[in-house]
Amino acid sequence: METTALKAKAAQIRMDLLKMIHGAKTGHTGGSLSNTDILTALYYRVMKIDPANPKWDGRDRFIASKGHSVESLWCILGDLGFFPKEELKTFSQFGTRLIGHPNNKVPGIEMNTGALGHGLAIGVGMALAAKRDGRDYRVFCLMGDGEQAEGSVWEAAMAGPHYKLDNLVAIIDRNRLQISGSTEEVMGLEPLEEKWAAFGWNVVSIDGNDMEQLVRAFEAPSIPGKPTLVMANTVKGKGVSFAENVAHWHHHVPSDEQLALALAELSAAIESYEQEGLVR
Numbered sequence: 001m002e003t004t005a006l007k008a009k010a011a012q013i014r015m016d017l018l019k020m021i022h023g024a025k026t027g028h029t030g031g032s033l034s035n036t037d038i039l040t041a042l043y044y045r046v047m048k049i050d051p052a053n054p055k056w057d058g059r060d061r062f063i064a065s066k067g068h069s070v071e072s073l074w075c076i077l078g079d080l081g082f083f084p085k086e087e088l089k090t091f092s093q094f095g096t097r098l099i100g101h102p103n104n105k106v107p108g109i110e111m112n113t114g115a116l117g118h119g120l121a122i123g124v125g126m127a128l129a130a131k132r133d134g135r136d137y138r139v140f141c142l143m144g145d146g147e148q149a150e151g152s153v154w155e156a157a158m159a160g161p162h163y164k165l166d167n168l169v170a171i172i173d174r175n176r177l178q179i180s181g182s183t184e185e186v187m188g189l190e191p192l193e194e195k196w197a198a199f200g201w202n203v204v205s206i207d208g209n210d211m212e213q214l215v216r217a218f219e220a221p222s223i224p225g226k227p228t229l230v231m232a233n234t235v236k237g238k239g240v241s242f243a244e245n246v247a248h249w250h251h252h253v254p255s256d257e258q259l260a261l262a263l264a265e266l267s268a269a270i271e272s273y274e275q276e277g278l279v280r
């Protein structure tokens, strides 16, 4: 998918996830809006996947280590046909498999996540398995920036370069907020890029809500023997003006009025991308 179409797709996914959270009356709104562009670039352009054959052994692997922001992922997997899109209406309802965190009973989910700090270590194992099996699939792992306070992240950060896993891409959704406020107030992370570089990673810093930059970062050839860390500088609540950069929206459910306003903003964005697509 071309970048203008990817931008329109991301806006549509944002609309879908807002409706889903509004209907369920629960969800992680801010973080899902923050990571939507990252997931859209991966699932609609970069990763080798087959929704009709989710266990295809040549597939690229994706791990949502910041598992609480699952809403964008559910909407994308439903949109791609990993399961019937209608099922999104069951999100967080009693008995559903579309629970509030990734659940490997759902096609397309590699592992259960949500207890923070576990995803990258599993990603290291998957990337190491690919190397040992002589396979060319890549492993992508999305972490939160608040998640960087988990000690286990740094054990995996040491292991990736040790095993020369140039088929591993870790991504940090660097929106500078976590549930209780600014990351720098809760547990200072800076200088975060220098820390990852010191651990031996090829660090690529981008605007993580810019589709061109995301595609370029994910499609760039890896540096032989080094895993890549994409520092995706994002805005929590991205795409909904009144939710952007507001910590309170971490777990806030839009009211009827807020949903209508947000959908209007996103519809206007889609219209502008469609016009952009026509003139190209």
Ligand SMILES: [Mg+2]
Pocket: 144, 145, 146, 173, 174, 175, 176, 177, 178
């Ligand atoms: Mg964050």
